Amino acid sequence: MRNNCVYADPKGMIADAVQNKRVQRAIHRSAMNDSDGAKNEETYQRSAHKHEGRALYVIKRMSATIMNITLRITGYLILRILSFLVDGIHMHRGQAEMVRQAAKRDVPIILVPLHRSHLDYLLMSLTLFINEVPCPFIAAGDNLNIPVLGWWFRQIGAFFIKRKLDKVVGKKDFVYRAALHTYMEQILMRNQNMEFFIGAIADAYILPASVSYEKIIEGNFVGETMVRNLGYDVKILAGGYSKKKESIFSPIIGLWNAFHSSFGHIRVNFAQPFSLKEYLESAQRVVPIQSELSMKPRLEKAISDNSLYGTDVVLEDQRQLIRGLGEHIILDSQDASSIMSTNLLSFLLLTKHRRGTTMKQLQTDFDIVKEEVTSRRRDVGFSGETSDVIKHAMNILGPKLVKSEMRPVNPDVIPSVGGERGQLMNQRDIVVPNTSLPNVFELSYYANTVVSVFVMESVVANAVVSLVGDRLVTIGDTPKKSILISKSKVMQKAEELCDMLQFEFTFTRPCENLLAIISDALEDLVVAEVLVNPKNSNNPSADSEWARRIAKSSFWDEDTGGEEEENSFNSYQTKVELEVAATPEALERLQYFQRMLGPLIEGYWLSSCNLVRLLDDNMSEAEFSSITNSYAKERIFKGLATYGLHYKCLCCNFVYNILRIPYVSLILLYTAESCAMDTLRNSWKVFAHWEVISYYYKEDKTKMVQLQEGYRTEDQLSAFIDKIEAFKT
Template identity: 30%
Template sequence: MVDAVSARIHEVYESWNPRGPPSDNNKMPCLTLNALKRYGHHYRQAKRLQQKDLLKQVQQHINLKETRWEDPFPPPKARPFTGLCCKTCTPSSRDFLADKVSRNLNVRNVLLVDAQNCRNGFLTRKFCYLATVWNLRKHDFPDVSATVLRDERLKQAIEAAVQEDMHEAKKTSDEDLIALRSYHSSRAQKILDRMRSKMSNFLLKLTSWVLYKLLPCFMSSVVAHPAHIRMLKEAGESNLPLVFVPLHRSHLDYILISFVLLINNIRPPLVAAGDNLRIPVFGWLLLGLGAFFIKRRMDPVQGRRDTVYRAVLHTYMMECLRAGHNMEFFIEGGRTRTGKTCMPKGGLLSIIVDAFLDGTIEDALLVPVSVNYERLVDGNFVREQLGQPKRMETFGSALKAIWSVLNSNHGIMRIDFNQPFSLRELVRSAGVARPQPSAGLPPPPPLPGGQQALVSRRNLHSAPSSASLYGTDVVAEDQRQLVDGIARHIVYDCTRAQAVMSTNAVAFLLLSRFRGGATLGRLAAALDELRKELDWGGRDTGFTGESLDVVNHAVELLGPGLVRRERPVDGATATVTITPVTMLPNVIELSYYSNAVTSHYVIDSVLATALYPTLRDALGGIAETGGRRVAVSHDSLLALCHELFDVLQFEFVFCKPCQELGSLVAEAIDGLRAKEILCLPEQEYLTEQEQWSQRYARNLEEECCSSDESEAGFKMPEYNVVMDGEAAAHLEFLHRVLRPLVDAYVVAGLALGRLVGRELAERDLLLDVLAEMKTQLDAGFISCGESMCVDPVRNALKLFECWGVLQCHSHGGVKLYYLHRDYDSDERVAQVFRKLGRFKHAARRAL
């Protein structure tokens, strides 16, 4: 190394040509440090000039402009911030915890330990997870058992149960009274001991450390938004109980929600869990993590209410709220089996509302929570959807499920905590911000034969829950309606805030647009359009990156059992085809992921499906349109929409209680007009600028004509339905979104003929409907295999009960169905079938 440096110095010395005069002694140039610096400067300058000349030559050769290039990597677009509470019902809560700065932050993986938690030191860096868990805040979890047993309401419930037993047994002696009172008191004690939570700070921290280690084994990340966490921290400092109301997707939901709260130093809640999870080891673990177990069926004897058990549960939750505990329960009651949000059950929510109304708590902050997974951790619900009974959880099955999960990839799990809102504010605004649900919609037509069997317009918007804790005999009707309105508001907010994962988007596109398969590039282009529509609708996605990479990632997660990747013989990447597996039972599992996107298009799909009766009557089928135009009046279109909303009232929460359903339909009509599916006759051949001017003039005229005389003379417009080109393709896409549900209801109406002159048990009737559905699927009457699900059939039976077509009673713990006497004939059943079949795609006569 020294020789090389010496040789280089000598070379410089020999070739140096100084600018100054030579030395007087030997006339040789003087080599100094400054001379070496000057040489280095000249050398580097010469290199820069040479590179600059070369660049100019290249630019001239390829005719490049010498202007500054635009930034090839523009800043990423901010994702939409979801989860803000309703500005109509809770405007103060919306402004109270709003942090506009943190909204612009991106979501973060909570499994990544923050560097600031790991202080300097070898041990804290080596055992960073253990150090993080060790430094978590300790919370106080007071035991309220003694307070519950002294509560006056519980004592009254015990006394009522004693008097009821005395009356049924026809006993009057004091000995019997004392014995029954002692029995029910000891039973209340046992119920409470079996129910109450035993939350432990040590077990919470230990479980958090285990989750830090295990979750990366089968999940790539657990994602939450920093702004949501900050809102929860600020809400926790208000000294008001936080009531978390999440959607239910997996048994992992409540564990991960408590985990995210704990590692952010937010008090974890007490969680209402079903007693089916009280299994060895795991049941004890859940109790230590905050679970309190409640019965799935509170009344052991059919037709008789267990007042003691209900009073213990009610009093326990009330005292926990009074003691400052946070609470958590699932508003859907159980896990969704279809992938779409279930209708709410207001039983436990009624306790929270009751605690506020009777002054037990000053206020409570309700926190809707949206949870979603790229791949479901609990497997699938195909067995149950095909009519087989649910398998009870056991210790062995739990171990087997955990082992299976740890050896598979489930992608990303996303948790969105909506903005907390005040229960006090929501209750106070309930009477003001609750318009008539059918505003803007005409009344629905009755069933054929003059039998008015449809539900009222109010019930269309708010189908009350039948799972109230005390029932209509104890809770006032106004309070029950209030609880149901809050529950529906929460479900709507959770559904709108739920992130769409990559598997949801790809499965939805495959089943609604490309059931026959599509090339990888075409599917990626369709995903680009879907992402734009979701962004315009204010929905967030749980994925980023190029759509081509997202499709490949989702196909890999879904697996070959649900999606097939077919490569050509020559191996060309551009022609890779992605095809959904549409055979049973695989398509039912694939539809689970697809249904998460259905809620975004449900209003548009109802509108498109409502057009089909008119189109079929005018053209005899969609395939025979040939570019023709079909006229449909505004009033008839609204009437058909209202009729279809009534049919699907147990499937979706179409809007919030403070919204008008008619305004949403009007927005959907404007959307179809913007896509040129609907157009006014006089605008059909006008330019875009002329159409805009006419729309502006019409809107101005509608604002001016506000008097009763003007409204009485105002005639609603008539539309032309465009059935060619892209318009027909988009209309067919919207119809396919709800086609599986419509087919299920139509076949359920067809199967009513099996009840003529007889009665059937609920399970036998469900199996008969599924068998009929399989027959119609093989015959081509229905085209979607995912229609063969138990949940839509159960909802169809609820609808027929609501219409007065079906009636039921219980005998020996078995629910028996039979036709109402006015519909107990083939002719009347056929009328119900034809009423539903109007909305079916290319319906064929089956009766």
């Protein structure tokens, strides 16, 4: 490794950052606040001097110092260590050449990878270093700024950022925000690459990237991210492990444990880089679509609390533009990522074979899903005989997640002459997933990579099932009786579900139309013969043409043609009907797509049911989240979350007793994943966005949650719960 790239002088960047006008204004503003409007000049000067010293300290503490010698040593060590842990690190040659060409254009590259592991930082830098591309300055959490390792991380490009930008809730730290913004700007102004995003430069190439693992090296990292809670030990909440404070011994212990495991293959992928300047010049504000479920703009997400600026200084147009850029990057990175063998195996076991299946059937389904993935232009990170790939994936996941056991299949009882108990014959090797807590969270983590491939089909399938309801149970018994549904109602329901899951998935790029995406997914289900166009229906290909015309007019043109196209489209869709296919194969495939989002929908419904606890009195956020999660776990431990068993939900009894909501005969399938804290927490974000709940702080800084006006009576809240329950099947 002979990479000798030139990196910016850290001392020069620090000096320029401190003298920057933005930082000086922040110093002045903070000093004015401390000195009560500068009524006392001496007090003001003393305060200004203090904040100027703090600005210098902050920038020095966060700054990185990239050294080629450290990069070479680190690269050698990482390659040696990984040679014992993984079977190989793979990168497409065409992608490597694409990145090299982008680096030659004298424009900084902003590398934005999907974050799956702490190893991402090292792999991205290592990949660029080997391909003679300058290593990026990496935005890292200050929890990694620990003795010895913190110094080493700085030498390979890490600059450290606080997880919470403000020390005091509700009071912005102007000096820190300005220092961070300016330091990042200085990096890009010197044509240095960076793993982050910031503006105020002439241009930069945005490079979406992704690292795909067959197995995450951190181990408990997955459990922590899936079940961690606000201020509570997650051992109590979901059988996981509390997040430990980083120390110099943590990576050493983790490395020691890793040497006794197998982690398979790693794929590093880069998407096509695009010019930030060209994006900003061409992009326009997305026109939101109204949702009847929330009666708020479609997919207009809440703002991050950790944004460099708050709502008081960022205009709505700018906020929409930044959000659109983020969604574009996420989808580009997602499309570039590889589906690994462990992803596909976990997906199949959780969606089709939770009770286990034979190796022969698993191989058949594995090949089918693999073909469906590649037909959607997604890459797979494995090759070879299917049986070998599955066995390899099972070995990587380990017996704690997937195991093989012998089970009798249609056993024959052969009595013995002495009258002893007969013997069971026809035993087969069955592959069985571990769906108990917390193991199911890790399986779900691997499976979710594949769910993103089929997410729109699953959204539409859930919309169809929510409209058909109980009729779906009897359709197989009466094949002559068809079930017709309005296409416009299916699309409306699909929109509502996208709105509800907006914090779980990114559905569209800013240049795409959600209606067009839903319409294409509907047509895919028609092609798959899950849905059927009645004999007297119009040409189905016209649907996509109408959708594409909307996409061109609604978002990118300012004239009124877009509204006319959309109104005409809605009128057309109202007249179109679809028929739910009555064949066993079609019904099985419909349920297969529906189950992909089943755990998420159940989690949101469960979360909405627990809002009844706020009818009597407001609660602290920590207490409310703890009670809700504990209740979700209780359902699982009582057997109410066993997949495939039909029960009346305990939560239905709870809602009935509190709100007197009559439950008719609920025949529901429950999954343990519904109690994941990430799912529950995202549901609260949506409820707050819909203005069902809101947060406020007490005098002691305790964060409280309350119901909003319009949802503080039993009838109002039950109506809201019913809307969520409509998607739960």
